[in-house]
């Protein structure tokens with residue numbers, strides 16, 4: 001589904017990502033963890049197409065997409081969330097998902113559609129909202145949702161395009177313990193056939209949701225393994241307990 005080969009990104013003097021490789025198998029849930037500044041977000045952005053790598057390649061569904069735009073990757077079946085909210089705060093929950101269903105950024109596009117296409121979009125939007133437990137909140141404006149519900153909505157907006165792969169960028173950032181638990185069960189209950197790449201600072205959440213995990217530090221690969229193997233890895237423990245000297 002996704003093959004990353006020796007990927008690197010340099011920002012001036014900063015090597016944000018350095019020689020990262022990974023393979024995401026069909027139906028697999030793969031986590032990328034690491035402390036602040038590890039390079040997780042930069043890695044995510046290169047996979048989604050937001051920033052071009054300075055080294056290496058990204059293949060999606062067997063195709064080299066290294067230089068392909070975000071929009072084209074989305075059309076190929078990449079669903080993704082954003083670390084910084086991209087919600088329309090003054091619009092309803094339902095309209096946000098309908099706009100996402102059209103792959104658009106303008107509310108007008110939804111309202112100028114032919115009725116049949118509109119019905120299809122509305123139906124898919126309701127299904128996406130149901131899958132994240134927000135169907136009964138659909139007529140509220142986004143500004144009236146809790147932070148946790150806004151994260152759920154962002155996942156609905158990624159799902160409504162019926163993606164073949166889902167990229168989640170730190171979905172639990174800034175959430176309370178209760179909101180994290182809700183989000184965790186939501187992700188757990190997504191169809192097992194949908195491969196997921198989850199970038200997450202919260203190690204417990206990432207280990208609880210994935211089949212395999214990679215830990216990064218200072219842009220580099222530390223270890224890849226099952227959640228149990230990564231949890232028990234001495235270097236990972238040192239990194240997360242903050243006892244490791246920065247290189």
Ligand SMILES: Nc1ncnc2c1ncn2[C@@H]1O[C@H](COP(=O)(O)OP(=O)(O)OP(=O)(O)O)[C@@H](O)[C@H]1O
Pocket residue numbers: 011014015016017034035036037038039040041042043201
């Ligand atoms: N646009 C940029 N310009 C310059 N340096 C950058 C840029 N984006 C990221 N960096 C640097 O690259 C390194 C990796 O950053 P990145 O945001 O990918 O890490 P992260 O693991 O996602 O951290 P966090 O959990 O804090 O988001 C950091 O040293 C950061 O300062």
